[in-house]
Amino acid sequence: MRLIRNLAAWFDHRLKLGQTIKETMAHPVPRSTASWAYVFGSASLTVMMLQFVTGICLAFVYVPTADQAWTSLQVLNHQQAFGWFIRALHGWGSNFMVALVVIHLIQVFLFGAYKYPRELTWIVGVFLLLMTLGMAFTGQVLRFDQDAYWGLGIGASITGRMPLIGTPLVRLMLGGPIIAGETLSRFTAIHVFIIPGMLIAFVGVHLLMVLKLGVNEWPMPGRIVKRETYLKEYHDLTHKDGVPFVPDAFRKDLVFSGLIILALVACAAIFGPFGPKGQPDPTVVQAVPRPDYFFLWAFAALALLPPQMETFLLIVGPVIAIGFLIAMPLIFGTGEKSWRRRPVAVLSVLLIVTSLAAFTELGTYAPWSPVMDAWSSVPIPPKLLAGRTALERQGALVFQSKQCLNCHALGGAGGQRGPALDAVATRLTGDQLIRQVLQGRGNMPAYGNNLSPAETTALVAFLESLHPPGQKPAQDASLVSAVPTSHNTADTAEH
Amino acid sequence: MTEPNQGDGILAQGLAAPKKISRRQMLMTLGIALNAVAGVLFAVPVIGYIFGPAKRKEMKKEQAWITLGTLAQFPEGETRLATYRNPFVRPWDGDTGNIPCWVRRISADKVQVFAINCTHLGCPVRWFPQSGLFMCPCHGGAYYADGARASGPPPRGLFEYEYKIKEGQLWINAGHVPTLAQPPSQACADQSKRFACV
Numbered sequence: 001m002r003l004i005r006n007l008a009a010w011f012d013h014r015l016k017l018g019q020t021i022k023e024t025m026a027h028p029v030p031r032s033t034a035s036w037a038y039v040f041g042s043a044s045l046t047v048m049m050l051q052f053v054t055g056i057c058l059a060f061v062y063v064p065t066a067d068q069a070w071t072s073l074q075v076l077n078h079q080q081a082f083g084w085f086i087r088a089l090h091g092w093g094s095n096f097m098v099a100l101v102v103i104h105l106i107q108v109f110l111f112g113a114y115k116y117p118r119e120l121t122w123i124v125g126v127f128l129l130l131m132t133l134g135m136a137f138t139g140q141v142l143r144f145d146q147d148a149y150w151g152l153g154i155g156a157s158i159t160g161r162m163p164l165i166g167t168p169l170v171r172l173m174l175g176g177p178i179i180a181g182e183t184l185s186r187f188t189a190i191h192v193f194i195i196p197g198m199l200i201a202f203v204g205v206h207l208l209m210v211l212k213l214g215v216n217e218w219p220m221p222g223r224i225v226k227r228e229t230y231l232k233e234y235h236d237l238t239h240k241d242g243v244p245f246v247p248d249a250f251r252k253d254l255v256f257s258g259l260i261i262l263a264l265v266a267c268a269a270i271f272g273p274f275g276p277k278g279q280p281d282p283t284v285v286q287a288v289p290r291p292d293y294f295f296l297w298a299f300a301a302l303a304l305l306p307p308q309m310e311t312f313l314l315i316v317g318p319v320i321a322i323g324f325l326i327a328m329p330l331i332f333g334t335g336e337k338s339w340r341r342r343p344v345a346v347l348s349v350l351l352i353v354t355s356l357a358a359f360t361e362l363g364t365y366a367p368w369s370p371v372m373d374a375w376s377s378v379p380i381p382p383k384l385l386a387g388r389t390a391l392e393r394q395g396a397l398v399f400q401s402k403q404c405l406n407c408h409a410l411g412g413a414g415g416q417r418g419p420a421l422d423a424v425a426t427r428l429t430g431d432q433l434i435r436q437v438l439q440g441r442g443n444m445p446a447y448g449n450n451l452s453p454a455e456t457t458a459l460v461a462f463l464e465s466l467h468p469p470g471q472k473p474a475q476d477a478s479l480v481s482a483v484p485t486s487h488n489t490a491d492t493a494e495h
Numbered sequence: 496m497t498e499p500n501q502g503d504g505i506l507a508q509g510l511a512a513p514k515k516i517s518r519r520q521m522l523m524t525l526g527i528a529l530n531a532v533a534g535v536l537f538a539v540p541v542i543g544y545i546f547g548p549a550k551r552k553e554m555k556k557e558q559a560w561i562t563l564g565t566l567a568q569f570p571e572g573e574t575r576l577a578t579y580r581n582p583f584v585r586p587w588d589g590d591t592g593n594i595p596c597w598v599r600r601i602s603a604d605k606v607q608v609f610a611i612n613c614t615h616l617g618c619p620v621r622w623f624p625q626s627g628l629f630m631c632p633c634h635g636g637a638y639y640a641d642g643a644r645a646s647g648p649p650p651r652g653l654f655e656y657e658y659k660i661k662e663g664q665l666w667i668n669a670g671h672v673p674t675l676a677q678p679p680s681q682a683c684a685d686q687s688k689r690f691a692c693v
Contacts, residue, residue, distance in 0.1 A: 067589025149591065153617035153672070154633070160674025167677040168549035175548050177557040177671035178581050180588040182548070281590035283578045285611060285619045288632045302616060303634035307648045311675075368635040368647075372621060403626040417635050445637050445645030450627035 024211060025250075028242030030234075032218030034249040037111070039256035040104035041210075045203065046257040047097045050264070051135075052196070054090040062142070064188040066181040066280070069144035073276045088268035091143075094136050096264055098294045101132045106349055112337030113216035115225045119329035121209040124202055126325045131199050133294070138191035140292050144184055145276035150289035152179045161311045179282075214238060215249070219337035226334060288372065296363030297356045303368040304359075367416035374414045375403035381411035384422075388465055395462025398455045402447065410466075418444055425467035429474045433460045557583050558670045563608070566665050569600040574622050574640065577608075582670055596656065597622055597629070598665065599640065606665065609642050610654035610673040617674070620653065629653060654678045 012018040061080055063072040076083035105125065108114060114122035137155075141148045152174070159173055160166045175182030217237055243249065274292070278284060291299050305313055339346050371378075380396050388396070399405070407417035414420075428436060437456060440446030451459065467473045559582040569575055577598045584592035597609040597620075609629070611619045618633035628645060629638040636647035643652045656667040656679045673679050 065587040065589070066585075066591045067587050150618055150633075153612060156672050157612070157615070157617035157674055160676040162676065166674065167554065168551075170672065170674055170676065171554060172546060172549040174672065176585075177554075177583050178591070178594065179672060180581075180591040181585045183591075279590060281593065282611065282619070283576075283590070283593045283595040285576065285595055285621055287619055289618055299633075303648065305648070307650060310648065310650070369632055370630045370635060370637070372630065372632055375623075375625070401625055403623055403628075406623075406626075406630065440646070443635075443646045445628055445639065447626070449639070 025246035026244040027211065028238040029215045029245050029249050030217040030237045031241050031243050031248075033215045034243055034252065035218065036252055036256070037107055037218075038215065038249070039253050040100055040107055042253040043257050043260045044097060044100040044104055045207075046260060047093055047100060047264070048199065048203070050261065051090065051093045051097060054086050054093060055192070055196075057086045058090055059192065064142070064184055066144070066184050069142070069184060070276055070279050073143065073145075077273060077276075084273050085268060087273035088271070089264065090139075091274040092264055092267045092271070094139055095293065096260065096267075097132055098136055100260070101129055105129060106353070108216070110339045110342075110345065110349060111216055112219050112225070112339075112342070114329040114332075115335070115337060116227055116230055116333045118209070118213055118216060119333055121206060121213065122329045123326050124206045124209070126322070128199070128202050128206060129325075130322065131195050131202065134195050135191060135199070136292065136294055138187045138195065140295075141184070141187040142191055143274065143276050144280050146278040146280060146284070146287045147275070147289050147291070149179060149280040149282060150287055151291060152183060154289070158314050162315055215245075216337075219339070221336070221338040221340045223337065224335055225337055286372075288369075290366075291363075293360065293364075297359035300359040300363035300366070303366070304362075365416075369415075370406040370417050371415040372406060374405040375400060378405050378413045380405075381413075384410060384466065389461070391458055391461045392465045393462070395458035395460065398451070398459040399462055402451070402455075402459070407444075421463065421466055423467055423471065425464050425473040426471050427474055428463075429476045430460055430464050431476065432474070433463050437463075554671075558668060559583075560659070560666045560668055561670075563596075563598065563665045563667060565663050566600075566606075566660055567663065569598045569606065569665070571600050571602060574599040574624065576622070577665075579667070579669070594669070595619070596667070596669075597653075599642075604660055606658060606660075607642060608656040608658050608665075608667050610656065610679060612654065612673055613649060614644075614651050614654060614675065615647070615649040617672070650675065 008018075058076070061072060061076050061083060063069055073087070076087050078084070108122065108125070137151075141152060156170045156174060156179065159169045162169055171177070173183075173186070174180075175186040214234055217234065223233075278287065290296075302310070302314075336342055380400060385393055385396055404421075405414040407415040409416060409420040410422055412420075424433070434456060435441075436444065437451065437459060438446060438448040464473060561579045561582055563577045563579055569577075575598055576595055578593050578595045581588075581592045581594050595611045597611065599607040599609070601607065609620075613620050613631040613633065613636050615631065615634055615636045618631050620629040620631045620636070620638065622629050627640045629640075629642070631637070631647065631649070634648050636649040637645040638649070638653050639645050641652075642655060644650075654673040656669050658665060658667045660666070667679075669679060671677065
């Protein structure tokens with residue numbers, strides 16, 4: 001024990017760091033900040049450090065070339081000792097980090113911590129968020145599989161929509177005319193050197209400002225931030241009623257970080273690494289590209305945006321969103337901090353979080369995408385065929401072979417691109433069905449060129465039979481007399 | 496009357512100053528100038544290196560005629576997948592240098608060659624002969640057999656490659672990822688109103 005103390009003293013005599021470290025650790029913070037609400041920033045930092053460690057480990061084996069990257073991931077998964085676990089830690093770590101950074105941002109926003117004098121801390125934080133997302137996207141590319149390949153294609157297509165500079169930007173992003181070796185090399189350099197370097201620098205500045213300006217106090221309704229008085233108020237708060245950062249506030253950070261690491265290890269051990277999915281071979285066109293979960297909301301938004309405003313929103317949208325995040329503390333730099341007195345702020349958070357969650361949820365099953373193999377793998381439910389005429393059954397065959405099931409569901413199975421057709425006859429008359437099938441409308445392509453008259457007749461006969469028992473099929477109002485005819489009453493009685 | 500005198504003094508000092516550059520000051524100025532020149536000499540090639548692929552001269556070169564093989568592989572009235580090795584590849588590009596496309600043989604000497612990429616966001620469209628549609632797995636775009644937009648978010652029909660038939664071989668003019676800003680050669684003219692074409 002004595003030896004260690006002497007050794008420490010020897011080093012400190014030369015390094016002269018002990019005093020600074022001691023002062024930093026013991027610096028007073030408002031008593032109210034020793035709270036569980038304040039643990040997300042430090043947890044993000046912890047996960048980032050772990051990402052550095054596992055990332056460096058992966059670099060020992062991973063080969064960043066287009067022809068070998070996928071194979072090296074397989075080696076990591078199956079041959080390298082603990083390779084699968086390091087990959088799992090790194091993949092789950094990225095999920096954890098995105099989640100923690102977003103939670104940290106929401107907490108800081110709701111607590112008004114971006115207000116004077118911490119505006120710049122927030123702005124640096126916005127850049128840290130963008131870098132985290134940048135790491136997530138580039139990391140997804142380094143897991144060089146089908147998803148990565150087509151994800152790059154999506155990136156190139158979005159970039160290519162930029163007016164005037166679109167093409168040079170696409171080239172700059174891909175490093176050449178196609179998605180290939182140089183694309184992966186570029187993304188490796190960005191993922192391994194450029195963004196991590198910037199992250200270290202920006203995290204350093206972010207932390208330095210937290211130390212110099214102090215941790216934001218727990219906001220109290222009615223305690224207004226004014227440029228003239230805030231610094232003195234904060235000084236009083238920390239010096240008259242403050243606690244030392246270590247150990248009083250640090251305890252909870254320590255416990256939470258420990259829990260996060262445990263959760264991360266558990267996720268990695270239980271769920272294993274992400275992919276890689278199919279080989280990055282563009283000639284395998286049976287690909288169903290999907291982004292990682294933190295970009296599912298964008299994937300969903302891109303399917304659901306009105307097409308005519310898409311290019312505008314793709315290019316201007318991010319500029320406005322990021323611009324607003326950066327400008328926000330400069331516009332709303334003073335005033336009320338407490339969420340209890342900031343209904344617009346709270347509602348904005350709720351609206352954005354709900355929208356992102358809803359888009360993400362939709363993105364997990366992508367109802368707008370045709371189910372490419374439904375026509376050959378999903379049968380028409382037998383109960384929709386029982387007791388049908390020969391013509392109607394022939395129509396069911398046409399329905400199956402013309403791949404209607406790729407977009408339309410029957411009996412709960414099939415695509416969701418178009419409406420489910422279990423009760424289509426209650427919505428459309430025979431004539432309307434013919435018109436809809438042959439000419440298409442809205443999102444439905446026209447099948448006029450692709451159906452013979454006999455096929456159309458059979459198909460529409462089958463569709464006309466699709467109405468639940470007890471429900472009348474749709475009728476053309478202009479052809480129905482006000483007084484029920486014998487035919488109509490018979491039809492109703494039948495069910 | 497002291498103020499004007501003071502003013503004169505400052506003025507005189509200011510005029511005299513340039514003559515009195517000390518050796519230390521000059522060394523500092525020289526140091527800054529040297530590093531500025533060195534910085535520019537250093538930065539120009541670095542920027543040129545990073546931005547190299549985006550040079551217009553480079554981009555113009557990246558288009559070439561490639562054969563998809565004999566025309567006989569593509570029966571009349573059918574649409575089939577063809578693949579070609581991109582003419583601009585690196586030795587380590589592996590499978591990513593192989594590019595697929597859809598060939599629709601209309602008649603003896605008439606074909607359409609479609610890029611694999613959906614015009615919406617570049618996902619690989621798949622041909623379904625039974626329903627006569629190209630469908631995209633990403634955001635639900637669909638195209639008719641002739642490449643025209645059928646439904647979904649795509650802003651236009653499928654990208655088409657310029658082609659020629661020579662001695663029974665089908666050739667296409669290709670070389671880069673087709674995007675709205677830079678469709679394959681043929682469609683370029685049609686789109687030039689909205690987007691810059693190389």
